[in-house]
Amino acid sequence: MIGRGLLGLAIAFAVYAGIASICAQTYDKATRQWSVVRPELLTSARRAMAAVFVCVAGASGILWYALFSRDFSYSYVAESTARGTVPWYTFSSFWSGMQGSLLLWALILSVYGCVFAMRRNKAREPFVAWAIPVLAGAELFYLSLAFGPIDPFTRLDVVPSDGRGLNPLLHSPGMVIHPPMLYTGLIGMIVPFALVVSALINRRTGTEWIRVTRVWAMIPFLALGIGLVLGGAWAYTELGWGGYWGWDPVENAALMPWLVITAYLHSAMVQERRGNLKIWNVFLVTLAACLATFGAFLTRSGLLSSVHTFAQSPIGKWFFVFLAIQAIGGVALLLWRLPDLRGENELGSPVSKEAMFLVNNLVFVGAAAIVLVGTILPLITEVISGQQLQLGPPFFNRVLSPIGAILLLLAAVGTIVPWRRGTIRRVTTRLVTPALVALAVAFVMYAVMHRLTIAGVAYVAGLLGATTIVEIVRATRARSRLANLSLPAAGSGLFARNPRRYGGYVVHVGVAIMVIGFAGSIGRVQTEVSSKPGENFTFAGTTFHYEKLQQFSVPDKDVNLAVLGLYHGSHRYGTLRPQLNFHRNWDQPQSEIAIRMTPTADLYVILAGVDAQTQASIFRLHRNPLVFWVWLGAVLAFAGGLFALFGGRKRRATPRAPEPARELEAV
Amino acid sequence: MDVVVFCVVLLALAAFVARPLYERTNPSRATDHREAVAERDVVVRALRDLEIDRASGAVDEATYEAERALLEDRGTRAVRELDD
Numbered sequence: 001m002i003g004r005g006l007l008g009l010a011i012a013f014a015v016y017a018g019i020a021s022i023c024a025q026t027y028d029k030a031t032r033q034w035s036v037v038r039p040e041l042l043t044s045a046r047r048a049m050a051a052v053f054v055c056v057a058g059a060s061g062i063l064w065y066a067l068f069s070r071d072f073s074y075s076y077v078a079e080s081t082a083r084g085t086v087p088w089y090t091f092s093s094f095w096s097g098m099q100g101s102l103l104l105w106a107l108i109l110s111v112y113g114c115v116f117a118m119r120r121n122k123a124r125e126p127f128v129a130w131a132i133p134v135l136a137g138a139e140l141f142y143l144s145l146a147f148g149p150i151d152p153f154t155r156l157d158v159v160p161s162d163g164r165g166l167n168p169l170l171h172s173p174g175m176v177i178h179p180p181m182l183y184t185g186l187i188g189m190i191v192p193f194a195l196v197v198s199a200l201i202n203r204r205t206g207t208e209w210i211r212v213t214r215v216w217a218m219i220p221f222l223a224l225g226i227g228l229v230l231g232g233a234w235a236y237t238e239l240g241w242g243g244y245w246g247w248d249p250v251e252n253a254a255l256m257p258w259l260v261i262t263a264y265l266h267s268a269m270v271q272e273r274r275g276n277l278k279i280w281n282v283f284l285v286t287l288a289a290c291l292a293t294f295g296a297f298l299t300r301s302g303l304l305s306s307v308h309t310f311a312q313s314p315i316g317k318w319f320f321v322f323l324a325i326q327a328i329g330g331v332a333l334l335l336w337r338l339p340d341l342r343g344e345n346e347l348g349s350p351v352s353k354e355a356m357f358l359v360n361n362l363v364f365v366g367a368a369a370i371v372l373v374g375t376i377l378p379l380i381t382e383v384i385s386g387q388q389l390q391l392g393p394p395f396f397n398r399v400l401s402p403i404g405a406i407l408l409l410l411a412a413v414g415t416i417v418p419w420r421r422g423t424i425r426r427v428t429t430r431l432v433t434p435a436l437v438a439l440a441v442a443f444v445m446y447a448v449m450h451r452l453t454i455a456g457v458a459y460v461a462g463l464l465g466a467t468t469i470v471e472i473v474r475a476t477r478a479r480s481r482l483a484n485l486s487l488p489a490a491g492s493g494l495f496a497r498n499p500r501r502y503g504g505y506v507v508h509v510g511v512a513i514m515v516i517g518f519a520g521s522i523g524r525v526q527t528e529v530s531s532k533p534g535e536n537f538t539f540a541g542t543t544f545h546y547e548k549l550q551q552f553s554v555p556d557k558d559v560n561l562a563v564l565g566l567y568h569g570s571h572r573y574g575t576l577r578p579q580l581n582f583h584r585n586w587d588q589p590q591s592e593i594a595i596r597m598t599p600t601a602d603l604y605v606i607l608a609g610v611d612a613q614t615q616a617s618i619f620r621l622h623r624n625p626l627v628f629w630v631w632l633g634a635v636l637a638f639a640g641g642l643f644a645l646f647g648g649r650k651r652r653a654t655p656r657a658p659e660p661a662r663e664l665e666a667v
Numbered sequence: 668m669d670v671v672v673f674c675v676v677l678l679a680l681a682a683f684v685a686r687p688l689y690e691r692t693n694p695s696r697a698t699d700h701r702e703a704v705a706e707r708d709v710v711v712r713a714l715r716d717l718e719i720d721r722a723s724g725a726v727d728e729a730t731y732e733a734e735r736a737l738l739e740d741r742g743t744r745a746v747r748e749l750d751d
Contacts, residue, residue, distance in 0.1 A: 002669040009677060013684065043687035051680040058676065123701055208705040272709050418726040419713075420734050426727060471725075478722030494719070498712060 003062040003153040010055035010110070011143045017048035017117075018136035025129050034202050036129055045132050046117040052139055053114035060107045063100065063152055067093055072163050075154045076100060082165030082585060084555035092176045093166045095183075098300065099152035102315075104180065105296070106142040109187050113139055116191060116216075124212050130198035131191075138190045141322050149314050165556055168583040168590035174234030178227060182254055185224025186292040189257055191216040192264075193289035193330070196282050200337045205278055210271045213285065217261055217268070218645045220292075222638060224258045229634040240591045240606045242526060242622040244630065247396040252375040253295030256368045260288040263364035270354045273419060275344030279334065280361065282341065286330035291368070293323045298375075349421040356414035360407065367403050371396070408460045408515060411508055412467040431463075434470050438462035445516070448600060449523055449625060457519035465512035468505045495647065503644025510637025513629050520601070520626025528608070532616050540623035542603060543567040544576075549615045557581045560610045562617055566596065566603070578607035578619070601625040703748040710742035 024041035025034045036042050063076070067090050072078040080093040080100065095101040113135040117128065146152060166175075192213045199209040231251065232244035245251065264284040270277045297319035334341075348354050374396055378388035416422075416430045441462030446455035472494070480490035495502045529537045531546045538544070545565040552559050559581050566574040579592035596603040604622035611617070717738065721731045 002673050005669075005673045006676070009673075009680070013680070016684070040687045040690060044684055047684045047687065051684050054680060055676075123705065126701060204702075206702050206705070207709055208702045211705050211709075273713060416725065418720055418730060418734075419717075420737075421730045423727060426724075430725070471723075474723040474725075475719050478719050478724075482718065482722050497715060501716065 001153075003059045004147065004151065006055045006059040006062070007143055007147045010052045010059070010106075011140060011147060013048045013051040013055065014136045014140045014143060017045045017052065017113075018133040018140070020045035020048065021129050021132035021136070032203060034130065042129055046128070049110075049113045049117035049132060049136065052136070053110040056103075056107050056110040056143070059146075059153075060094070060103055063103065064091070064094055067091075070163065072161075073155050073159045074152075075156050076152045078156060078160050078163040080163065080166060082163040082556060085163075085165055088173070088176055089166050089171060092170070092179075095179050096166055096170050096175070099146070099150050099154075101179065101183075102142060102150050102300075103146050103152050105183055105187055106139065106146055108180070108183050109135070109139050109142060109190065112188060112191050116194075121212075123208060126202065126204055127195050127198040127209070127212060130201050131194035134194035134197050135190065138194075138322075141318075145315055145318060149318075165583070165585045168557075168581070168586055168588065169238060171590075172234050172238045174230055174238065178230040178234050181223050181230055182227030185220045185222075185227050186254065186257065186295055188216075188220030188223060189261065189285075189289040189292040191220070192261075192285045193326070196285045196330070197333060200282065200333045203337065203340050205282070205337070205341055206275075207272055210268050210281065214265065214268045214272075215645070217264055217285065217288075218641070221258065221261045221265060222641045222645065224254060224261070225634075225641070226638055228254055228258060229631075229638075233631065236627070237593055237595065240593055240620075242524065242604055242606075242620075242624060243521065244627070247374070247393045249375050250295070250299050252371045253291075253298045256371050256375075257288045257291040257295065259364050259368040259371070260284055260291060263361045263368075264288065266357045266364075267361045270357050274348070274354055276354065277358070277361075278341040278343065279338065282334050284361075284365070286327070286334065287365075287368075290323060290327045290330065291372075293319065293326055297323055348419075351417060351422040351424055351427065353414060353417050353419045356410055356417055360410045360414065363403060363407055363410065367400060367407075370399055370403070374399075404515065405457070405460050408464045408512070411511075412460075412464040415464075415467050415471050415505070415508070430470075431467070434463055434466035437466035437470070441466070441516075445519075449520070451523050453522050454519045454625075457522075458516050461512040461515040461519070464515075465509050468508045468512070472502065472505055495643070499647030500644050503640045503642075503647055506640025506643060507637045508640075510633045510635070510640055513633030513636060515633075517626045517628070517630030517633060520624065520629070523625045524622065526620065526622040528618060528620050530616055530618050532614065537619075539621045540601070540603065541568070543569075544605075544619075544621075546617070549610065549617060556585060557583045560607065560617075562607050562610075562619070564594070564605065564619075576603065576605050578605045580607040580610055597628055599626075599628045602627045700749050703745045706745035707742060707749065710738050710745060713738050714742070 020041050024036050024038045024045060026037045027033075028035050063074075065071075066074050066077050067081050068087075070077070070081065070083055076097060076099050080096050081090050085093065093100070095104045113132075116124075116135060117132055195209065195213045195216060199205045199213075228251075231254070235241075235246065236244040261284070264281060267277045267281055267284065271281050297316060300315055300319060374391045378390050381387060381389035412434070413427065413431070416427055438459050439462075442455040442459035445458035446452065449455070472491070475494055476487055476491040479485065479494050480487050483490065483493070485493065525540060527539055529539070531537050531544075533546050533548050536543055536545050543566075545567060547563040547565055550559075550561040550563070552561075559579055561577055561579045564576045564578070565572055566576065574596050576594035576596060578594040581590050581592065582588075583590060591606045591608065594605045602622075602624040604624055606620040606622075607617060608620050609618040714735070717726070717731065717734055720726045721728075726734070
């Protein structure tokens with residue numbers, strides 16, 4: 001009862017925040033901008049956003065309490081958890097179903113809204129008054145769903161003695177962190193969108209806007225990126241098909257806004273530096289927000305089948321309406337303010353950083369468009385012909401691999417090309433050393449993997465990595481000479497003085513390493529064997545000795561655990577323990593995969609079947625090359641992203657009034 | 668019990684939200700220099716980068732001069748606006 005009451009209260013505060021924030025302002029005809037004439041009303045609206053967070057957090061706390069206390073009088077608790085569910089999975093069962101996941105969306109959005117409204121920041125101030133109504137409006141939408149058709153606090157007439165428990169596929173440490181990160185990324189796109197709306201209404205689309213929006217775009221960019229990688233890790237370790245990315249519609253729905261916001265983070269630099277691409281930047285932020293909502297619509301409408309989707313529900317149409325308001329409103333505002341968004345300078349030479357960023361943007365958006373078409377094609381073909389035409393992974397891999405290679409080449413050249421105008425001769429000269437390093441990387445990959453395709457991919461990725469590292473070394477040497485510093489001091493100073501640029505370079509190196517890992521999937525091999533305890537079988541140069549099969553029961557499942565010794569000749573170098581479990585409440589088997597990870601390849605073993613009488617077991621064996629580098633590159637890329645966002649924060653970014661002239665002179 | 672807790676939360680939050688309405692606040696009359704500050708920071712960072720790019724051989728002399736002049740002009744405008 002109190003949970004629903006708090007949701008209702010949150011709705012009331014969200015409505016108040018939006019209205020109060022608008023009423024606090026008046027339009028000044030002289031400056032043609034909105035100014036806050038009733039600051040006390042705006043402060044009250046800000047506090048209302050904090051109150052929304054308190055109410056949603058309270059409602060969420062009540063649901064968590066019900067889950068942990070096994071209060072099966074709640075329908076959602078009975079569906080998502082059971083008495084034997086371990087605490088971590090009880091915690092994550094909060095978002096294992098439609099109702100809880102929507103409440104989590106509302107909770108994350110309320111955190112964004114509260115932080116945005118309450119944390120005072122000089123640069124952000126002019127945008128707050130118009131951003132609050134947008135954030136409050138979005139919050140209102142999600143809360144209305146949780147309060148109305150998708151109520152997580154529905155009670156059962158007959159209380160069961162135990163719950164059904166979490167779906168076995170969701171029994172993974174990844175489940176604890178992957179969905180919240182993904183949601184943080186997807187819902188976070190609404191904040192840059194709110195800033196766009198505010199900037200357009202208030203005619204503040206200059207450097208100040210781009211600077212504030214960039215920070216709020218970096219947060220969902222990083223969160224969504226981490227969410228996607230964690231999703232890949234979860235698929236790899238839990239789903240048992242040997243891969244980490246299946247071009248599933250819901251994976252694609254999360255990838256599209258990430259591609260678009262990545263494009264924005266690059267084009268924002270062009271606007272900041274040269275005053276161009278304003279229209280494009282507004283469009284990209286709006287598109288990213290719409291695609292994020294579209295992702296939620298796909299997951300929750302039941303239109304497409306996927307391992308991620310919830311059951312068919314009545315809220316698909318509401319998401320569609322929300323998406324339409326977002327898209328039509330965003331485009332209408334853009335058209336309304338078009339005259340204010342003209343570029344300030346010529347775009348410059350085709351051999352320039354800004355030209356590279358523009359092409360990179362077109363390619364990123366093109367990639368997102370291809371993913372979109374490939375994802376919704378089944379819906380389109382069903383409407384036209386009555387039959388769904390599915391485009392599987394081969395289509396996406398074939399079309400997007402060359403696009404990925406183009407992006408890597410653009411990033412490599414873009415690192416070298418200067419702003420404004422470069423010469424082909426200078427660029428070519430500066431590419432010689434990285435090209436030789438990349439060639440060495442390609443040779444090493446060929447020697448290890450014996451595949452020309454992998455060597456080719458390694459060359460392109462190596463070129464990006466080498467170009468970036470060589471540029472960092474060159475800049476360190478230059479700074480060392482200019483400021484008469486030691487090389488370590490010059491290098492660390494370089495990163496500290498411009499964390500955005502050099503944090504971005506670290507992201508590029510991480511991406512290059514990830515791509516080398518992706519290339520390994522070309523050399524993937526797999527087989528299936530049947531074996532009994534005591535027998536040996538050989539796969540990918542390793543002899544597997546099937547030592548024993550352990551069979552036992554735990555409260556919610558019956559476990560079959562196979563123990564496999566790994567041998568090179570007579571040398572034992574490891575043990576793998578794949579499991580096949582039968583979850584009684586779900587009446588379905590589920591494999592716990594055993595993986596031995598090394599930098600060259602993973603041995604990946606799935607126990608696919610067991611004959612209870614003879615103990616004959618079916619094993620699916622995969623050798624997945626270079627997967628280690630995917631995770632290593634991801635860690636590096638996210639470290640770079642975090643540094644770009646938070647690095648150098650201790651330094652005073654905006655000195656007081658008398659200092660700028662002196663600083664400018666000093667430079 | 669639920670009703671009591673709910674009423675306490677409602678009253679506490681309503682007081683928290685309504686309190687600013689009973690405090691006297693005047694609209695800020697300070698000159699809005701935020702755009703100029705943002706411009707100045709961008710120019711300072713861009714000039715630093717340009718010096719490094721020149722010293723490392725990434726830009727030729729003509730591009731360096733042209734870009735520096737453009738940035739200095741932009742920086743001067745921002746600083747003038749801050750000084751006003």
